[in-house]
Amino acid sequence: MKKGLMLTLLLALSVTFMSCQRGGGGAGGTASNGAPRIAFVMKTANNxxxxxxxxxxxxxxxxxGVELVVQAAEREVxxxxxxxxxxxxxxxxxxxxxxxxSGSREIVPAVNKAxxxxxxxxxxxxxxxxxxxADAKGRVATFIGSDNYEGGKLAGEFIAKSLNGKGKVAILEGIPGHETGDSRIRxxxxxxxASPGIEIVASQTANWERDQGFNVFQNILQSHPEVQAVFACSDLMALxxxxxxxxxxxxxxxxxxxxDASDEARAAVTKGTMGATVAQSPAQMGALAVENAYHLIKGEPIKEEIVVPIKLITKENAGSSNPGK
Amino acid sequence: MRPGRIALRQNFLSHYGRQLGTLSGLVALSLVLWALSPHFLTVSNLLNIAEQATIISIVAVGMTFVIITGGIDLSVGSVLAFSGVVMASALQRGVPLPLALASGLGVGLACGAVNGLLITVGRLPPFIATLGMMSVARGTALMFTEGRPISGFSENFRWFATGEVLRVPASVVIMICVYAVAHFVLRRTKLGRYTYAIGGNEEAALLSGVGVRAYKTLVYGIAGLLSGLAAILLTARLNSAQPIAGMMYELDAIAATVIGGTSLLGGEGTVAGTLVGALIMAVLRNGLNLLGVSSFIQQIVIGSVIIVAVLIDMALKRRGK
Amino acid sequence: MLNIITNYNSILAHIPDTMHTNIFLGREPTRAPGVIDQRAIFRAAARALEDLGLSLDPRTPVKALRVAEQQMVEVAKALSLDARVLIMDEPTAALTEHEIRELFATIRRLKGKGVSVVYISHRMEELFEIGDRVTVLRDGRTVGTYDVRATDKSELIRLMVNRELTDLFPKEHAARGAEALRVEHLSTEGGLKDVSFSLHRGEILGVAGLLGAGRTELARAIFGLDKLTAGAIYVGGEARRIGSPRAAIDAGLGFLTEDRKGQGLVLPLSVRENLCLSSVDKFTKWGVVDSAREREAANRYVKELRIRTPSLDQKVVYLSGGNQQKVVLSKWLCSEAEVFIFDEPTRGVDVGAKAEIYQLMNRLTASGVAIIMISSEMLEVLGMSDRVLVMRAGRIAGEFSAAAATQENILQCALGE
Incomplete structure (x- = not known):
């Protein structure tokens, strides 16, 4: 009986693993077909x-022609x-x-291990x-990303212009200590x-999440019903x-x-319910990451920092395709 | 066979039979992974798994004590975060290492003791008391740090993550020590005896002169203390103490405890089982990463394994009678 | 339809529900799918209760009822199902004499309506009173079925135990020693009012009274479980402040509760662990339990009391009722108690084990121990006590010497007639 149960478990597990194994297998840095294997660890797989x-x-x-393994934790933070x-x-x-x-500093020990x-x-x-x-004497080959500071600035200029330099605004922050969110806010x-007539009446975190964006902004509206504009550090919070x-x-x-200029945010901008969204090009980032990793494997030199262009999506250009695609 | 020997065998099976069940599950799981991935059964990967299991498994020891008394502690993850940030800020202010460590452990112990007092003196159900503490400790940690992580520590402190004792990672050695002590406490000491007695029948324990309130409070204090210890290891590992650290750890710790054969009704359970439970979870996560399984499917597999493990355990238990 | 009624703390008692919802639990008449027809339930429940001659409001929460009334609710439930056969398992275990009368009247009424009743009981006298035929089981086998008029109690007992129990109550009078326990003017919030008595070494003091007369409350007060609002307790002539069971145990008291599984034993723990639970300190040094010494002590009691267990590590949950009771008794022996409080010592224990427990009480008193024995079994009180206290409504209503006590005068005193 006991053996039977164990056997069932074993079987069930094997089946699960076999069916999940797509893309796995292969030894060393190369897949079974000899192609190099690149790992891509993201913050999350559901954003x-x-x-x-x-x-x-x-x-x-x-x-x-490289093999890519993509993994992510269940929760972004x-x-x-x-x-x-x-x-x-x-x-x-x-x-x-x-x-x-997932954390600008917390990743360092992992970099050390790599x-x-x-x-x-x-x-x-x-x-x-x-x-x-630097303290941990870690080395990274390159950074690929948007200029988040520049993106935040674009958003700020857009709001200042729309409000004609006068009014009350609120900010929905990402998780404190996240370099991306912090740069955008800066x-x-x-x-x-540049517009002294504009006052920031509230700046609170909604932890990158949509439901929290809803609740936090609802609360802000309670305490500051006169708010005229809100800048959210991500589309999820904006939505x-x-x-x-x-x-x-x-x-x-x-x-x-x-x-972020996600599809849903673009649609909202087109519809006019949302003012604008800052377009990063995540797809281009992903592509550049793999491309440069490939160069590294081949031993080819790459740039220390690669900035992916950023632009503001407003009603005028919302229909145009994602530059990253 | 002589009756004495039969009794002995029964005794052995009733004590260890269930762990053997879980242990064979761990072995089976490992065999499957060994067959599927050439990277699984290597010394470096096994040490890697042990290291990854340390934090949850130490938290799970406290959880096992609490669950044996028939309670539950939902606050362990938040208490971990709170202890971590207090200790980290002490370290950054130049407090000597032993004192800083003591401050982290002290915060854990204090939070646990408050849980215990709410439950024993305040007569709150453990679920509610620790649910409240979960939120209070998390909020205090966030307030204390203004939501920002505290990072960058001395090499001395980082020894907890980078150090080795006889080529075994320091954190793994600490985990083994914690389990050895916990096993001894549960099996051989008065505290252990009373822990089982309280969970098995609180009223009978009280009527037998057990200081139920004091010992229950102590047990929750131990759970808090171990969260503090886990906080030291986590902070060293990430070189950063985050106020949002340890989210959902309570659920992982409960899962490890239950997979390990501890009854949520109290009165039964062993830390050896909990260790196996924590290792099953760690091996599973490691194996799924090695195989490149998508994170969505990982969650399904982990959830299913928890359910299957407990189903098997219950079937074995019924047969054991 | 078959319905089973058990004594043990009917499941209903744990459901904080009202009677009428209880009677129809799981088969509620509905108006629309999922919508319970409360009024129909109420009417039907009232009718079912009326049939039984109970004047109760169907909306009363079951928890608020006496055990006897809860049983009646179960009978009502069975009747509302049109049960043709009722199985009653020890229905009178928690009932007082008066309630037993009521139950028997109900059973006779049901019998008149053509309902068949299987009545399981340890109490011989009840079988002869309510039964038509009696079946004796032993070790899971039928020994035989007899017409009650053609047999008698001692024959049934002989069939049950397969050996003649010449004397069910082997009372031996021990020498009366010095004062062991004295309580003066005890009162508690639990309903104890100005209770005073004393107890001597070698003496068994029976405490009789109806359910709710304050007998268990008396035990709880002496054992430090309920706070005293007035009064004092002297153990061995010395005033002791007993604020917790620990203090009571340290003063040399032991309490065998009526609810053995609920309060006496930690079921998932072993014989050894249960046996040493109240005296762990004796075997502990620096917080570590010396299990070798503990085993030695446990082994001694297992031998001495002839506890039938495959090993010291057997979980007590697997022991029989009588052996479980002996484990509880050993626990107090192990913590060197000199005053024992027995609350319903032989409830749920078979005839053979009962006799053994009485023998043990004799041995205890012979060794100078004093015993307070709370019991609802009149014969037990009369058979084993040196003196009998009768309680009523939280007070001592009377005291009888063994020679003067009879069923009639005790019952009269308990009823306040």
Whole structure:
């Protein structure tokens, strides 16, 4: 009886693994067919931004004929899980590692481990904290990402212009300590300095999440009903804020500016419910990451930093295709 | 066979039979992974798994004590974060290492003791008391740090993550020590005896002169203390203490405990089983990463394994009678 | 339809529900799918209760009822199902004399309506009172079925135990020693009012009274479970402040509760662990339990009390009721108790084990231990006590010497007639 149960478990597990094994297998840094293997560890697999990035990376991998393993933690903020994933992939001796760090400083020990295993590291989207990296004597091959500071500035200028330099705005922050969100806010605040008539009445975190964007902005509306515009550090939070505005029956009265230019945000901009969104090109980022990882494997020199262009999507250009595609 | 020997055998099976069940599950899982991935059964990967299991498994020891008393502690993850940031800020302010470590452990112990007092003196159900603490500790950690992680520590402190004892990672050695002590405490000490007695029948324990309130409070204190210890290891590992660290750890710890054969009804359970449970989860996560399984499917597999493991355990238990 | 009614703490008692919803639990009449027809339930419940001659409001929560009334609710439930056969398993275990009368009247009424009843009981006298035929089981086998008029109690007992129990109550009078326990003017919030008595070494003090007369409350107060609002407790002539069971145990008291599984034993723990639970300190040094010494002590009691268990590590849950009771008794022996409080010591214990427990009480008193024995079994009180206290409504209503006590005068005193 006991044996029977064990056997059933064993069988069930084998079946699960076999059916899940697509893309796995192969020894060393090369897949069974001899193609080099590149690992791509993302913050999460369920955010449209990273889904775009994954698509771009996969398309590029196919083009170059390399094998790509994409992994992500269940939750975007789970730095410890991300570290475990990196450690585990190091065990499979991938040829190169691309990472979008869940934490700018927390990723450093993982970078150290990859360094020790001789695996080159490509950082995507979120910068590694320079000081922490230097202190730990870690090395990254390159950073590929948008200029988030510039993106925040674009958003700030757009809001200042729309409000004619006068009014009250709110900010929905990402998780504090995230380099991307922090840079966007710095850029945004910098742009508003040129318009002394604009006052930032609230700046609160919604932890990158849509439902929290809804709740937090609903609360802001309670305490500051006169808010005229909101800048959200990501589209998910912006879309949450949009719902909160609709729930308060104020659709169209408050300008919402997001970041990421996800499909849903673009549609909202086209419709006019959302003012603008800052377009990063996640797909292009993913593609560039794989491309540069490939160069690294081949021993070819690459740039230390690769900036992916950023632009503001407004009603005028919302229909045009994603530059990354 | 002599009756004495039969009794002995029964005794052995009733004590260890269930762990053997879980242990054979771990072995089976490992065999499957060994067959599927050439990277699985290497010394470096096994050490890697052990290292990854340390934090949850240490938290799970505290959880095992609490669950044996028939309670539950949902606050362990938040308490971990709170202890971590207090210790980290102490370190950054130049507090000597032993004192800083003590501050982290102290915060954990204090939070646990408050849980215990809410449950024993305040007569709150453990679920509610620790649910409240989960939120209070998390919020305090966020307030204390203004939501930002505290990072960058001395090499001395980082020893907890980078150090080795006889070529075994320091954190793994610490974990083994924690399990050895916990096993001894549960099996051989008065505290252990009372822990089982309280969970097995609180009223009978009280009527037998067990200081139920004091010992229950102590047990929750231990759970908090171990969260503090896990915080030291996590902070060293990431070289950063995050106020949002340890989210959902309570569920992983409960899963490890339950997979390990501890009954949620209390009165039964062993830390050896919990260790096997924590290792099953770690091996599974590691294996799924090695095989490049998508994170969505990983969640399905992990959830299914928890359910199957407990189903098997229950079937074995019924047969054991 | 067959329906089973058990004594043990009917499941209903744990459901914080009202009677009428209880009676129809799981088969509620509905108005629309999923919508319970409350009024129809109420009417039907009222009718079912009326049939039984119960004047109860069907909306009363079951928890608020006495055990006897809860059983009646179960009978009502069975009747509302049109049960033709009722199985009653020890229905009177938790009932008082008066309630038993009510139950028997109900059974006779049901019998008149053509309902067949299988009545399972340890209490011989009940079988002869309510039964038409009696079947004796032993070790899971039928020994035989007899017409009650053609047999008698001692024959049934002989069939049950397969050996003649010449004397069910082998009372031996021990020498009365010094004062072991004295309580003066005890009162508690639980309903104890100005209770005073004393107890001597070698003495068994029976405490009789109806359910709810305050007998268990008396035990709880002495054992430090309920807070005293007034009064004092002297153990061995010395005033002791007993604020917790620990203090009571340290003072030399032991309490065998009526609810053996609920309060006496930690079922998932072993014989050894249960046996040493109240005296772990004796075997502990620096917090570590010396299991060798513990085993030695446990082994001694297992031998001495002839506890039938395959090993010291057997979980007590697998022991029989009588052996479980002996484990509880050993626990107090192990913590060197000198005053024992037995609350319903032989409830749920078979005839053979009962006799053994009485023998043990004799041995205890012979060794100078004092015993307070709370019991609802009149014969037990009369058979084993040196003195009998009768309680009523939280007070001591009367005291009888063994020679003066009879069923009639105890019952009269308990009823306040």
């Amino acid at each position: 449209p931004f990273f889904i775009e990035m994954q698509k771009g990376a996969e398309a590029e991998a196919k083009k170059l 789970d730095v410890e899980k991300q570290m475990q994933i990196v450690e585990n992939l190091i065990q499979t001796r991938v040829a190169a590692l691309c990472v979008t760090p 360094n020790a295993a001789g695996i080159p590291v490509v950082i995507v989207d979120t910068r590694v904290d320079a000081k922490a990296l 850029g945004f605040r910098e742009a508003l300095k 949450g804020a949009l719902e909160a505005i609709a729930a308060a029956k104020k659709t169209g009265q408050i300008m919402v500016v997001g970041f």
